[in-house]
Amino acid sequence: MDVFSALHNIKMIHLSLRDTVIIDVASALLVHLIYKRYEFDASRLIISLLLLVVIPSIPAAFFVPHFSGSTFLAFLSSFTIFYLVLISSIAAYRLSPWHPLAQYPGPILAKLTKFWGTWMMATGRNHIHLKQMHDAYGPYVRIGPNELSIVDASVISSVLGSEGMPKGPMWSGRMIKNSTPSLLAMRSAHAHAARRKPWNRAFNSAAVKGYEPIVIKRGLQLVRELEKRTSGVDLAEWISFFTTDFMGDMAFGGGFELMRDGGDKEGVWSTIEDGMEFLAVIQHLPWLSPLLFIIPGAMKNVYRFRTFCRERVQKRKAHGSLSKDLFYHLIDEDHIEKTPPSTEVVISDGGLAIVAGSDTTATVLSGIFFFLLTNPSVHARLQQEIDAAFPLGEGEPFDATKLAEMSFLNAVINETLRLQPPVPTYLQRAPEEGSGGKWIGDRFIPEGTAVVIPPYVISRDSRYFSPAPDSFWPERWLHPSVIRRTPKQQESMAQTPYSSTLLSSPTLNPDASPDVITNTAAFIPFSYGPANCAGRALAQTEMRMIVALLMQHFSMRFADGYDPRDWEAHIEDWFTVKKGKLHVVLTPRV
Numbered sequence: 001m002d003v004f005s006a007l008h009n010i011k012m013i014h015l016s017l018r019d020t021v022i023i024d025v026a027s028a029l030l031v032h033l034i035y036k037r038y039e040f041d042a043s044r045l046i047i048s049l050l051l052l053v054v055i056p057s058i059p060a061a062f063f064v065p066h067f068s069g070s071t072f073l074a075f076l077s078s079f080t081i082f083y084l085v086l087i088s089s090i091a092a093y094r095l096s097p098w099h100p101l102a103q104y105p106g107p108i109l110a111k112l113t114k115f116w117g118t119w120m121m122a123t124g125r126n127h128i129h130l131k132q133m134h135d136a137y138g139p140y141v142r143i144g145p146n147e148l149s150i151v152d153a154s155v156i157s158s159v160l161g162s163e164g165m166p167k168g169p170m171w172s173g174r175m176i177k178n179s180t181p182s183l184l185a186m187r188s189a190h191a192h193a194a195r196r197k198p199w200n201r202a203f204n205s206a207a208v209k210g211y212e213p214i215v216i217k218r219g220l221q222l223v224r225e226l227e228k229r230t231s232g233v234d235l236a237e238w239i240s241f242f243t244t245d246f247m248g249d250m251a252f253g254g255g256f257e258l259m260r261d262g263g264d265k266e267g268v269w270s271t272i273e274d275g276m277e278f279l280a281v282i283q284h285l286p287w288l289s290p291l292l293f294i295i296p297g298a299m300k301n302v303y304r305f306r307t308f309c310r311e312r313v314q315k316r317k318a319h320g321s322l323s324k325d326l327f328y329h330l331i332d333e334d335h336i337e338k339t340p341p342s343t344e345v346v347i348s349d350g351g352l353a354i355v356a357g358s359d360t361t362a363t364v365l366s367g368i369f370f371f372l373l374t375n376p377s378v379h380a381r382l383q384q385e386i387d388a389a390f391p392l393g394e395g396e397p398f399d400a401t402k403l404a405e406m407s408f409l410n411a412v413i414n415e416t417l418r419l420q421p422p423v424p425t426y427l428q429r430a431p432e433e434g435s436g437g438k439w440i441g442d443r444f445i446p447e448g449t450a451v452v453i454p455p456y457v458i459s460r461d462s463r464y465f466s467p468a469p470d471s472f473w474p475e476r477w478l479h480p481s482v483i484r485r486t487p488k489q490q491e492s493m494a495q496t497p498y499s500s501t502l503l504s505s506p507t508l509n510p511d512a513s514p515d516v517i518t519n520t521a522a523f524i525p526f527s528y529g530p531a532n533c534a535g536r537a538l539a540q541t542e543m544r545m546i547v548a549l550l551m552q553h554f555s556m557r558f559a560d561g562y563d564p565r566d567w568e569a570h571i572e573d574w575f576t577v578k579k580g581k582l583h584v585v586l587t588p589r590v
């Protein structure tokens, strides 16, 4: 018997209006219970149809005789009652004291629906909203019905560390169903650890040393291109061209020539940026995203980028390796693994290298020049350090060991990473499926809850960085009182009570500020633990070289008419940062 004849037979049974309404209400409550227990997402189309269409159709059939045989009115009434009860039941539960996150403060809308977080993300200003929420509510804030944001260095290790939790549900929201996830998107801790092995080989110190010639070649190309444009250039854009060309060389043995072309002729850069914005929004709705993925055109940028990576992988495979670049390790040309990685894995991870390695480094490099130009004394001090280490006319600043020892250069890089982390908010983790939950400190995080630690907020927290946590002050990294503590070591330390203004002071003179606090346990721009940034060592070498190279070759100032306030205003959080323009005028020094 099909559904329609079943409904027809039900219509023959006469129930009172009261009993019909009771059945409608009961079915809505039952559906809520089923969803709460089994958490089906929208890709389970048959189940969704059954629960959300067929079930409310049953009481609709009983309603028909009460509306003088009008099927339309019967269905309208049944569905209205069903959905009102279902939504109210979900809302009441989420706000009730029985919800597992009931004890945590947060905006009511955030507790009620994840659409609120989706909206926050869609503004591109999620980092600012999260900071404001922590300032208002404290270190633990409920930012979704089943999601917490935490700003507490003593639990970083138990969230992100080796005893912590695997990646959270946002990574299901960002995935095309049944496609091969990149390393970054792998939610099983076990599978992630296996996939991470070639990445660790690719970024050990010997391997990173081997990539230096690629940084140097592309760095010198950047200098040559900037020399042609000294009268005015968007430095942020050119740095992005550089990082993309460089990561193309690393990941696929070449293929991007944004610097040579003076722009994004193939549209790769804009494809990545548009794709990132879409994914950042739908990552909040993992139950709905499978449906969005089948809307024609919705995922065009994601598919386009994947096709682009596929073509690059095929070309690179056909040409073979010329050097031990990242691709060499990803495809396991050393034959270390028992099973070689599939082409799909290499496409996903090659694409990840481009996205993870270019945007992030470009954001920090551009940020460094922005902060230098707005802080002339810092600029002068760094120039002095670079000129002393690599005197003009005595060769390029390419000695990576020497660069790593330059304390002020490293302080400037750290301070930029602290104020403007390229992954500002969504380091998300969730208890392992089937584990029941996870203790972090003295709090139990039940399964089904996601936890976020936002680097942007924690590294502006005055308990960890003081005085003036919102100011650019590289000297804080050189102060004798710097606390060099890992998140693991911080776990057992007593916590200072949260206060957004605590210890804040406008004084930026270390001698006049005996209470300088710089606690590295809360400094997580590269994340922490087994899924921390695989490319950290490469990024650091690259950033040191490029800052020193550009400062050796050029003096710079903001272009006339450029308003520095625009920089901060155009920093947008789309999981990674999208930055604005940085118009400068350059004067060659050599």
Ligand code: HEM
Binding pocket: 183, 184, 185, 196, 199, 352, 353, 354, 356, 357, 358, 360, 361, 364, 421, 422, 423, 426, 427, 428, 524, 525, 526, 527, 528, 530, 531, 532, 533, 534, 535, 536, 538, 539
């Ligand atoms: C300043 C530059 C960079 C910053 C601040 C940065 C930051 C991050 C962060 C915060 C994560 C972790 C996300 C999480 O915990 O959920 C991450 C992951 C990752 N990054 Fe970076 N990154 C940078 C540059 C690079 C570069 C140059 C590469 C080279 C390919 C790279 C490759 C990766 C990869 C492969 C992952 C995934 C690691 C995993 O899931 O195991 N990153 N990065």
